[in-house]
Amino acid sequence: MQTITLSQAAVAEFAPETTYLNTSSCGLLPRRAAEAVKALVDENAAGTRGGAGSFDAVDAARAAFARLAGVRPDRVATGGSVAVHVGLVAASLKPGTEVLAPEGEFSSVVSPFALRGDLRMRYVPLDGLADAVGPETGLVAFSAVQSADGRVADLGAIRSAAAAHGARTLLDASQSAGWFPLDAGAYDYTVTGGFKFLLCPRGASFLTMTEESQAALPPLHAGWVSAEDRWNSTYGPVERLASTARAFDEPPAFLAYHGAEHSLGLLAEIGADALYAHATGLADRFRGGLAELGHAPVPGTSAIVAVPGLGVRTAELANAGIMVSDRAGNLRASFHLYNSEADVDRVLDVLGG
Known part of the structure; x- marks a missing residue:
């Protein structure tokens, strides 16, 4: 596949001082985002702002994510972590519900279900996930792109199998949203951490839900932020939660x-x-x-490349100014708009000795 040339203006938004191939752990902040954060820090330090931040910024981020995800903004709740979003879904399930997930799935996607103790967890290989959905399955929880090795799930087959058996779906898009097409409306729930490929500061995350699936969620962290009328709900119990997905907003990290x-x-x-x-x-x-060097990376078309058994070389690469990660024994490199062919050649040179 041929790479394309991104606009110079887009590339100029970044100033990495390393060969940064670690977006799967944390994306780099664009200059404009860093400047906005610094401006708010200065306002908070100087006492020139009436509050800690603006809900206008939260709602603008909500709307921007909705456009990226292909849903209306009223289907998006904002929060601070994937685990909290998944916890809401876990709390909505009846005791004994079967939750089906891939083997080796990221902890935040499965732990809220597994640690309840009264749900039936079943794990299968990723490539067999669609075939494993059955009449007893209540929810299929999985990532669009696997964190450990970058494999892309067969999304269409999994959705079809879940629909055929009346199972709900929860998709984690944390390793895919931004570079991989996301149709959030095709799933009952999606969860996305913003600090990876979405290039957001850590503390921004997004939960989408269909109108039908929203009705199943319990208001476990309800507060004035999630009220229909925020500013008239600051004292006493909230009288009415928002009618939209905003009912499940967490207090924002401004x-x-x-x-x-x-x-x-x-x-x-x-x-x-x-x-x-x-x-x-x-x-x-x-x-x-990598193949020319005699290594066998996990195959597929993905922005994330994993090489089994090569994770031990991450420290050596870091010493050479190349940032990758070691996940499940894999050397994991991930590519974004601030990367270039020169970055690829640089890491290959070091790995080749």
Whole structure:
């Protein structure tokens, strides 16, 4: 696959001082997002703002994520972590419900279900997930792209199997949203941490839900932020929660959302198709170079490349100024708009000795 040239203006939003191939752990902040966060820090330090931040920024980030996810903003709840979003879904299930998930799925996607103690967990290989859905399955919880090795799930087959058996679906898009197409409305729930490929400060995350699935969620962290009328709900019990997904908003980390608004705006300017072609093209170049060196990366078309058994070399690469990660014994490299062919060649040179 050929890589594409992104606009110089987009690339100029970043100033990495390393060969940064670790977006799967944490994305780099664009200049505009960093400046927005710094501005809010200065206002809070100087006492020139009436509150800790603006709900306008939260709602702008909500709307920007909704456009990226292909849903209306009223189907998006904002929060601070994937685990909290998943916990709401876990709390909605009846005792004895079967939850089906891939083997080796990221902890935040499965732990809220497994630790309840009264749900039936079943784990199967990722490539057999669709075939494993059965009449006893109440929920299928899985990531679009696996954190440990970058494998992409067969989304269409899993959705079809779940629909055929009346099972709900929960999709984690934390390793895919931004570079991989996301149709959030096709799932009962999606959860997305914003600090990876969405390039947001940590503390911004998004939960989407269909109108039907919203009715099943308990208001476990209800407060004035999630009220229909926020500013007239600050004392005493909330009389009426928002009628939309905002009923499940968490109190916002304003610094994160002041940055998220601008990070998501940049991604909208670039477009998912352009980023997909750029990131997967670089990943494909990396896989080819690894094969020439005698390594066998996990196959597939993904912005994330994993090489089994090579995770032990992450410290060596870090000493050379190359940031990757060691996940489940894999050397994991991930590519984004701030990466180039020179980055790929640099890591291959070091790995080749």
